[in-house]
Amino acid sequence: xxxxxxxxxxxxxxxxxxxxxxxxxxxxxxxxxxxxxxxxxxxxxxxxxxxxxxxxxxxxxxxxxxxxxxxxxxxxxxxxxxxxxxxxxxxxxxxxxxxxxxxxxxxxxxxxxxxxxxxxxxxxxxxxxxxxxxxxxxxxxxxxxxxxxxxxxxxxxxxxxxxxxxxxxxxxxxxxxxxxxxxxxxxxxxxxxxxxxxxxxxxxxxxxxxxxxxxxxxxxxxxxxxxxxxxxxxxxxxxxxxxxxxxx
Numbered sequence: 001x002x003x004x005x006x007x008x009x010x011x012x013x014x015x016x017x018x019x020x021x022x023x024x025x026x027x028x029x030x031x032x033x034x035x036x037x038x039x040x041x042x043x044x045x046x047x048x049x050x051x052x053x054x055x056x057x058x059x060x061x062x063x064x065x066x067x068x069x070x071x072x073x074x075x076x077x078x079x080x081x082x083x084x085x086x087x088x089x090x091x092x093x094x095x096x097x098x099x100x101x102x103x104x105x106x107x108x109x110x111x112x113x114x115x116x117x118x119x120x121x122x123x124x125x126x127x128x129x130x131x132x133x134x135x136x137x138x139x140x141x142x143x144x145x146x147x148x149x150x151x152x153x154x155x156x157x158x159x160x161x162x163x164x165x166x167x168x169x170x171x172x173x174x175x176x177x178x179x180x181x182x183x184x185x186x187x188x189x190x191x192x193x194x195x196x197x198x199x200x201x202x203x204x205x206x207x208x209x210x211x212x213x214x215x216x217x218x219x220x221x222x223x224x225x226x227x228x229x230x231x232x233x234x235x236x237x238x239x240x241x242x243x244x245x246x247x248x
Contacts, residue, residue: 001209001237002216004048004078004194005039005223007032007069009062010109011053015095016221025052028224032065033072039073042230046098048218051081055103065245070096078125089116093123099161103127104137107144111155117158125161125194128152130181131168136178148181152188160191168196179207186213194218200227214218 008015014032015025039047049069054061056222061081070077076098083089084105092100106126106239117124123171130137135146144151152163165185166205167178178198186193192215199219208217217237222228 001205001214001229002046002194003044003233003237004046004171004216004218005042005044005207006048006050006218006220008033008050008052008220009065011060012065014061014144014224015052016224017052026221028063030224036069036073036077039230043234044075044230046078046216048078048220049080050101054075054081057082067095070074077198080125080127084103084112086116086119087113089120089124093120099123099125101127104142105127106136106155107151113149113155113160114158117155117160121159124158125164126155126191127164127166128185129166129168136168148185149188152185156190162192162194163189163195164196165189166195177203179211182208182214183211186211188246189213192216199233202232202236205233208214209237 009032010025013204014030014035017025037049037070049066051062051066078099078101078102079092079097079144081102083100083102089100094134100123100126102113104122113126128151130148133145133147135144135148135151136142137144165182167181182195182198193213194216195208195214196218198208199217199222219228219233223230
């Protein structure tokens with residue numbers, strides 16, 4: 001299972017959000033480029049990067065900083081940030097992003113995902129953000145009519161690199177329910193599933209790696225607040241699975 005250590009940018013700073021609330025960022029006082037380099041130094045094979053200003057559609061984004069991180073990270077970067085057109089996809093592919101994440105546009109422009117997936121096979125990732133049983137868009141602010149199952153199935157025949165599945169409603173007390181939702185999504189998706197928002201401890205990684213078709217997990221806040229050490233997380237994710245008793 002691949003661990004995707006994560007940097008989320010807002011106004012040039014590393015931040016974490018609570019349930020996507022852009023107006024209430026938790027700011028981490030670290031250099032984003034240095035932090036990206038530290039992921040590679042710890043042994044990570046990929047990293048995830050989100051530009052929240054681009055997600056919000058503001059005129060001032062972190063595009064230059066994103067490009068610097070892509071160049072300096074030393075590992076492939078999976079990038080997301082308000083990507084809504086083939087021109088933007090082409091731009092970030094040419095800038096060196098290993099993968100490009102399509103979030104809200106996947107809800108409103110399914111054809112864009114299909115065209116991009118065939119133009120850039122194994123480079124396009126679809127974000128499936130779920131709140132109270134419905135897929136969300138608009139940076140987690142707008143509920144859609146899509147159930148996750150129906151949304152996932154419409155991309156069955158497209159050569160996606162992965163789907164990122166997030167249970168927005170998950171909190172510490174609801175971690176079991178979140179894992180169940182991701183397990184169900186992984187059963188349905190033809191693309192590998194990357195879980196987001198489920199990791200608060202090494203035990204969570206140990207459990208997640210036994211879920212079939214889950215290829216990785218994105219970890220952000222837990223690394224920044226030191227609840228999880230990246231080196232230890234990579235070791236747990238890379239360790240062989242222990243034998244499990246069959247259900248009867």
